[in-house]
Amino acid sequence: MVTIEEALRIIEDQKITLNRETKPLEASLSHALATNTASPFDVPEFDNSAMDGYALGGLYQEYQLVGEVAAGDSKDIVLQDGEAVRIFTGAKVPQNTSAVMMQEKTSVKERTLFLDEKPKAGQNIRKKGGQLVEGQAVFEKGHMLNPPSLALMGSLGLSTLEVFSKPRVNIITTGNELVKPGESKTEGQIYESNSYAIAGALRQFGFHHHQKIQLRDDLEATKAGVETALNSCDVLIISGGISVGDYDFVKQSLEENGVDELFYKVFQKPGKPLYFGRKQNQFVFALPGNPASSLTCFYVYVLPLLQKLSGYQEYGLPTYQFPIKHPYENRFGRPSFLKAAVIDGKVEVLDGQGSSMIQSMAKGNALAFVEDGEKFKEGDLMKCKLIS
Ligand SMILES: Nc1nc2c(c(=O)[nH]1)N[C@H]1C(S)=C(S)[C@@H](COP(=O)(O)OP(=O)(O)OC[C@H]3O[C@@H](n4cnc5c(N)ncnc54)[C@H](O)[C@@H]3O)O[C@H]1N2
Numbered sequence: 483m484v485t486i487e488e489a490l491r492i493i494e495d496q497k498i499t500l501n502r503e504t505k506p507l508e509a510s511l512s513h514a515l516a517t518n519t520a521s522p523f524d525v526p527e528f529d530n531s532a533m534d535g536y537a538l539g540g541l542y543q544e545y546q547l548v549g550e551v552a553a554g555d556s557k558d559i560v561l562q563d564g565e566a567v568r569i570f571t572g573a574k575v576p577q578n579t580s581a582v583m584m585q586e587k588t589s590v591k592e593r594t595l596f597l598d599e600k601p602k603a604g605q606n607i608r609k610k611g612g613q614l615v616e617g618q619a620v621f622e623k624g625h626m627l628n629p630p631s632l633a634l635m636g637s638l639g640l641s642t643l644e645v646f647s648k649p650r651v652n653i654i655t656t657g658n659e660l661v662k663p664g665e666s667k668t669e670g671q672i673y674e675s676n677s678y679a680i681a682g683a684l685r686q687f688g689f690h691h692h693q694k695i696q697l698r699d700d701l702e703a704t705k706a707g708v709e710t711a712l713n714s715c716d717v718l719i720i721s722g723g724i725s726v727g728d729y730d731f732v733k734q735s736l737e738e739n740g741v742d743e744l745f746y747k748v749f750q751k752p753g754k755p756l757y758f759g760r761k762q763n764q765f766v767f768a769l770p771g772n773p774a775s776s777l778t779c780f781y782v783y784v785l786p787l788l789q790k791l792s793g794y795q796e797y798g799l800p801t802y803q804f805p806i807k808h809p810y811e812n813r814f815g816r817p818s819f820l821k822a823a824v825i826d827g828k829v830e831v832l833d834g835q836g837s838s839m840i841q842s843m844a845k846g847n848a849l850a851f852v853e854d855g856e857k858f859k860e861g862d863l864m865k866c867k868l869i870s
C-alpha cells in the first residue's frame with residue numbers, strides 16, 4: 483500500500499518519450515506545442531483604428547474630410563494637418579494620423595467634420611506591435627493550446643502546428659453483473675456505467691478512447707481482453723475486478739500479459755484498490771469498480787499521466803482552497819477525496835459519500851481533499867479540485 487503522495491510521485495517520475503506530429507490548426511485544440519513559438523511579425527502589423535469614426539490629422543475640433551478607409555483597404559493615404567478621413571474598426575490608419583474619434587462624438591456638415599470633444603493624441607489607435615513585436619516569444623514548448631491560443635496562432639498566419647501526440651487510450655470494463663444501458667437485464671445484474679464516466683472525463687480534457695471492451699469475470703477472457711486492448715493503446719484504463727474477490731482477475735491478467743506493477747493499493751478513500759502498472763511504454767490503470775472510486779481515481783491519477791504523456795508543462799487538476807460552509811470531520815479512517823459542491827466561493831461536503839454513490843458526484847462539481855481525522859470548523863479552508 484502506498485500513500486497518495488507516493489502514488490502521485492510514482493506517476494510523475496515515469497520516464498517517457500514524447501511523439502510529435504504536425505496538425506492542422508483546427509485539430510490542435512488541447513494539444514501541447516512541441517516547439518517554442520515566436521511571432522513572425524509585429525501584431526498588429528500596422529497602426530489601425532479601434533473605432534468606427536474619423537482619423538484625424540493634428541489635434542483640433544474641426545477638420546476637412548478628404549476620403550475614406552475601410553478594414554482591408556490598402557490605400558496609402560497621407561493626412562495633412564486639419565484633414566480627416568472616415569475610418570472603420572480595424573482599418574489601417576493613414577500616415578500622420580494623430581488620433582481617431584468615434585463617430586458618436588462627431589457631426590458632419592457638407593465636407594466639414596466637427597468634434598464634440600477635444601481629441602487626445604493616440605486615442606483609439608491600436609499601435610503596430612502593440613500585442614507582439616516580431617521575434618517576441620509567444621509560447622514555450624509544452625504550452626497547452628486552448629481556444630484563445632488557437633486564435634493567436636491563427637493570427638500569426640500558422641495553418642499547421644507541430645504538437646505532441648496524445649496517448650491512445652483503451653477502456654476495459656469487467657463484471658458478470660454488467661449490462662449495457664438499453665439492453666434487458668435479469669435480477670442481480672446492473673447497468674454498466676463506469677465506461678460512460680471515464681469516456682466522458684477523457685473528452686472533458688481533450689482525450690478520447692479508441693476501443694471499449696466489456697469482459698466477464700473469467701481469467702482466460704480477462705487475459706485475452708487485456709492482450710487485445712494492449713495491442714492498440716498507450717494507456718489502458720480498466721474498471722473493476724482489481725480487489726481481492728474470487729472473481730477479481732485483473733491483476734493476474736496484467737501480470738500474465740507482462741505488465742509490471744508500479745503500485746497496488748493506495749491509502750485513500752475512495753479507491754483503495756487502485757493499481758498502476760507499465761509494460762515498456764504502455765501504462766495500465768486498474769480502477770476500483772465502485773463508480774465514485776473509479777471516476778475519482780481518474781481525476782486524481784489517470785488525468786495527470788495522460789497530460790504528462792501529451793507533453794503538457796503542467797499536469798493534474800489544480801488544487802484550490804475554499805472556506806467550508808459547515809463543520810466537517812473526516813471519520814473514514816483514511817485520507818479522503820470527498821464529493822463536494824463549490825458554490826459562491828464556499829465548499830459544501832455533500833451527502834452520499836459511499837464509493838458506489840455517483841449521484842452526489844453528479845450533482846457536485848468538486849473533489850475536496852481531507853486528511854484522515856481532519857476537523858473543519860465553518861469557514862476553515864478546505865482543499866478542492868474542481869471537476870466540472
Ligand atoms: N474483502 C475486501 N473487499 C473489498 C475491498 C477490500 O479491500 N477487501 N475493497 C472494496 C473497495 S474499497 C472497492 S472500491 C471495491 C473494488 O473492487 P473491484 O475493483 O474489484 O470492483 P468490482 O468488485 O468489480 O466492483 C465493485 C462495485 O462496483 C460495481 N461496478 C463495477 N464495474 C462497474 C461498471 N462498469 N459500472 C457500474 N458499476 C460497476 C460493481 O457492480 C460492484 O458493486 O472492492 C471492495 N471490496
Ligand code: MOO
Nearest residue numbers: 752753754775837
Ligand atoms: O476504495 Mo473503495 O473505493 O473505499 O470503495
